[in-house]
Amino acid sequence: MNFLESSNRWSDGYAAVVIGASAGGTAPLSAILQALPANYSLPVIVVQHLHPQQEGPAIFYKSKCCQINLKEAAEKEALLAGWVYFAPPNYHLLVEDDRSFALSVDPKVNYSRPSIDVLFESASEVYGALLVGVVLSGANDDGANGLKAIQERGGLAVVQDPASAEMPYMPQAALAVVQADYTLLPEQIGALLCKIGEHARKV
Amino acid sequence: MKNDEIERIEVELLVDALHRRYGYDFRHYARASLRRRLRHALAKSGYKRLSELLDALLWDENVAHTLIANLSVTVTEMFRDPSFYQAVRKKILPYLGTYPFFKVWVAGCATGEEVYSLAILLYEEGLYERAKLFATDFNETALKQAKDGIYPLKDMRQHTSSYQKAGGQGSFSDYYHADYQSAIINPALKTNITFANHNLATDGIFSDVQLIFCRNVLIYFDRVLQNWVLNNFTQSLGNGGFLCLGNKESLDALERRGEYAAIDAVERIYQKRPATGPLQTSTPGPKSAGWPA
Ligand SMILES: C[S@@+](CC[C@H](N)C(=O)[O-])C[C@H]1O[C@@H](n2cnc3c(N)ncnc32)[C@H](O)[C@@H]1O
Numbered sequence: 001m002n003f004l005e006s007s008n009r010w011s012d013g014y015a016a017v018v019i020g021a022s023a024g025g026t027a028p029l030s031a032i033l034q035a036l037p038a039n040y041s042l043p044v045i046v047v048q049h050l051h052p053q054q055e056g057p058a059i060f061y062k063s064k065c066c067q068i069n070l071k072e073a074a075e076k077e078a079l080l081a082g083w084v085y086f087a088p089p090n091y092h093l094l095v096e097d098d099r100s101f102a103l104s105v106d107p108k109v110n111y112s113r114p115s116i117d118v119l120f121e122s123a124s125e126v127y128g129a130l131l132v133g134v135v136l137s138g139a140n141d142d143g144a145n146g147l148k149a150i151q152e153r154g155g156l157a158v159v160q161d162p163a164s165a166e167m168p169y170m171p172q173a174a175l176a177v178v179q180a181d182y183t184l185l186p187e188q189i190g191a192l193l194c195k196i197g198e199h200a201r202k203v
Numbered sequence: 204m205k206n207d208e209i210e211r212i213e214v215e216l217l218v219d220a221l222h223r224r225y226g227y228d229f230r231h232y233a234r235a236s237l238r239r240r241l242r243h244a245l246a247k248s249g250y251k252r253l254s255e256l257l258d259a260l261l262w263d264e265n266v267a268h269t270l271i272a273n274l275s276v277t278v279t280e281m282f283r284d285p286s287f288y289q290a291v292r293k294k295i296l297p298y299l300g301t302y303p304f305f306k307v308w309v310a311g312c313a314t315g316e317e318v319y320s321l322a323i324l325l326y327e328e329g330l331y332e333r334a335k336l337f338a339t340d341f342n343e344t345a346l347k348q349a350k351d352g353i354y355p356l357k358d359m360r361q362h363t364s365s366y367q368k369a370g371g372q373g374s375f376s377d378y379y380h381a382d383y384q385s386a387i388i389n390p391a392l393k394t395n396i397t398f399a400n401h402n403l404a405t406d407g408i409f410s411d412v413q414l415i416f417c418r419n420v421l422i423y424f425d426r427v428l429q430n431w432v433l434n435n436f437t438q439s440l441g442n443g444g445f446l447c448l449g450n451k452e453s454l455d456a457l458e459r460r461g462e463y464a465a466i467d468a469v470e471r472i473y474q475k476r477p478a479t480g481p482l483q484t485s486t487p488g489p490k491s492a493g494w495p496a
């Protein structure tokens with residue numbers, strides 16, 4: 001059975017997607033972003049942990065890998081459909097009630113800044129049941145509490161299949177606290193997000 | 204009503220109470236991170252709900268002062284964003300060097316690392332003796348640490364590396380004295396610094412300042428308060444004075460942006476243009492010649 005047939009929660013009508021990636025997360029993240037069309041009908045917000053020496057999300061901006069537009073999220077910028085926003089290195093990224101971005105240099109959360117939990121929790125407070133959360137490969141447990149917060153508010157919880165992850169710890173940590181709606185391979189997550197885009201809620 | 208919405212009401216009541224009861228004005232702070240910090244403070248306080256904390260702080264000043272200290276984020280470091288300090292060295296200090304005496308305002312100085320970094324720069328460029336630095340914050344605890352200038356010795360390795368990346372010319376260890384686990388800032392760097400409690404949301408301006416640092420503070424404010432603060436900075440700065448913001452902050456969306464030229468857009472360094480009154484336009488002085496458009 002095709003994974004899209006196993007559950008039809010993709011048709012619930014969502015308004016935003018948040019993605020968390022850490023060690024080993026670049027490959028699945030690019031697979032997912034490459035699947036999205038230029039006119040994707042939801043904003044996509046990404047927190048990716050990076051080692052200090054690693055080149056930032058800038059690799060994505062330069063590579064022209066994707067049809068969809070990519071940029072670094074700016075303070076007070078309004079979230080728009082058809083864009084993928086990355087948290088700037090060294091800042092937490094949050095969503096405000098008026099659906100604009102906020103940055104903070106608050107202390108690290110889960111040894112991380114930006115922290116996936118900080119983004120997921122603040123976005124779920126704003127989007128409630130209209131939010132999709134995706135946790136990808138990583139070596140710590142950032143994102144688990146955030147995904148839980150999303151699910152508690154009725155949003156959709158998606159986790160990369162740990163067996164497909166270079167670093168299975170982060171998806172496993174999420175699965176330990178969340179009954180995921182979908183546990184999928186990166187390509188399947190891309191297909192799921194496309195499907196979600198076709199049924200997006202206009203807000 | 205959903206719990207999130209009830210909590211939002213609690214947050215607004217608490218913000219209102221802090222303002223009316225204690226004069227601390229958080230009404231124009233960006234809400235998402237304020238809510239996070241309130242929850243954090245709540246967890247530490249031992250109360251179950253923000254509304255219980257509200258009750259406590261209305262009647263007990265100590266509760267309020269603990270909360271206020273917990274609401275401000277004092278995360279900072281020496282030579283944060285080293286390339287910024289390089290730009291200050293190259294683009295601002297030569298200009299300040301043309302003054303026999305100048306004033307600097309470091310607004311939101313937290314625990315002091317930033318103002319000491321700037322003091323080191325001024326010292327190395329031979330300008331420290333001519334400078335008067337005001338370092339302000341509204342967090343009394345942070346301000347006290349700033350005055351003391353005592354930092355964990357273990358952080359000095361990181362700071363030394365940032366100092367070097369910032370173009371530091373000397374030996375960083377000359378600027379502090381190691382004592383057990385602490386690094387004590389060289390008192391010579393303190394002589395021209397005045398630390399003062401100042402709230403950007405409610406307190407007044409300084410006059411005829413040539414350089415303002417206000418980095419990683421405006422991100423916590425909404426547009427209304429950002430505009431208010433920029434207004435005060437603009438009044439505080441002398442013509443040709445510099446304003447330096449944090450790495451992800453800009454004047455782009457603020458009302459008085461037109462009164463500034465971006466000297467270094469990446470490092471967020473702005474310079475206040477000379478006032479363009481009729482007098483100046485009819486008799487342009489030497490300083491306005493070649494002014495960046
Ligand atoms: C994140 S720290 C930035 C420290 C330093 N400027 C830096 O960039 O490393 C923000 C500082 O702004 C201060 N602050 C926040 N609101 C303020 C206000 N209304 N008035 C004065 N200081 C304020 C906080 O107490 C804190 O010390």
